[in-house]
Amino acid sequence: MLKTNAYAAPTAGTPLAPYSFERREPGPEDVLIDILYCGVCHSDIHQARDEWGGSIFPMVPGHEIVGRVAAVGSKVTRFAVGDIAGVGCMVDSCRTCHPCRDDHEQFCEKGAAWTYNGTEMDRRTPTFGGYSTRIVVAERFTLKVPAGLDLAAAAPLLCAGITTYSPLRQWQCSPGDRVGVVGLGGLGHMAVKLAASMGAEVTVLSTSAAKGADALRLGAHAFESTRDQATFKKVAGRLDLIIDTISAPHDYNAYLGLLRVRGAMVLLGVPPQPTPVAAFMLISGNRRLAGSLIGGIAETQEMLDHCAKHGIVSDIEVIPIQQINEAYERMIRGDVRYRFVIDIASLAG
């Protein structure tokens, strides 16, 4: 067994604290990765505070992992010791059901093995995430991080990147499309960069007027404050696609009114409480309300390659793990530009 240093939430909502546990030795199809960087996703906060229910403790969060391959199993062919590798929200799945064969492992009929707050496919062994010094992952769930990407800034691509890339592709984001990005945080700023790279005309809708200049620098064509009710009249009926990344409850109906006829709003944010949707907002204009959960492994690799081609990484603030609790508080206040990334060297020793 491999002793692993980490930070864990001991129980729901208590501050994260140093923790150590043992990883399994890599099996024939596994890759052992020494973690270099791990991004901090708002889903880490929701789960560490048990806001969605069913959380398992102690919890080592973290599913935006970049590291260096330290060992490979005898049947591993795509990775060698020393390679730079990435791990996202899943570490395994049944690999044989319809969604798994269709490259939608996140919808595995047996339930994917989530990177943390879940179990391995044996359904007994708890999984622990990337706020730790190393991880053992099935080769099939290990991503190649293309050369040339800054490693710390590439880490958030493993969740924030794929979660925004997948719906843009699914809804066929094309040059000239008018895309609204709601909420300019970790996911939102990636949505802006990715939609702009696909040729879309991006409008950021945000509660934080101070983020206006950043929105334009990130590639948006317009920035609108949602604190100003006039915005909802000004943008009404204009957008082809809305990517909603807000982490807290908010009125979906107000944003649905911004869609053109047959436009679609895709929910990515997962507020803990439900919000009513008025049928009229969908019926008038045949508007569509949809959701999207991360993306499959093949699409994650496609996204990484797209980012390498377009020179896209996350805008980050690197922190030592010792600042993780403060980082959570700052994220809840919307005070992050635009992703915290933990330097795992701070866990050494």
Ligand code: NAP
């Ligand atoms: P984040 O960095 O904290 O960004 C969320 C943004 O939402 C904030 O920066 C803020 O943007 C806006 N916001 C926050 N509270 C708000 C409020 N009360 N009213 C209006 N706007 C508010 O979070 P993230 O990591 O991007 O994650 C966003 C959400 O997506 C979370 O719920 C997370 O769990 C979820 N998520 C889903 C998936 C998936 O597969 N669907 C994957 C990853 C994460 P402004 O300051 O611009 O208003």
Ligand code: ZN
């Ligand atoms: Zn995430």
Ligand code: ZN
């Ligand atoms: Zn499956």
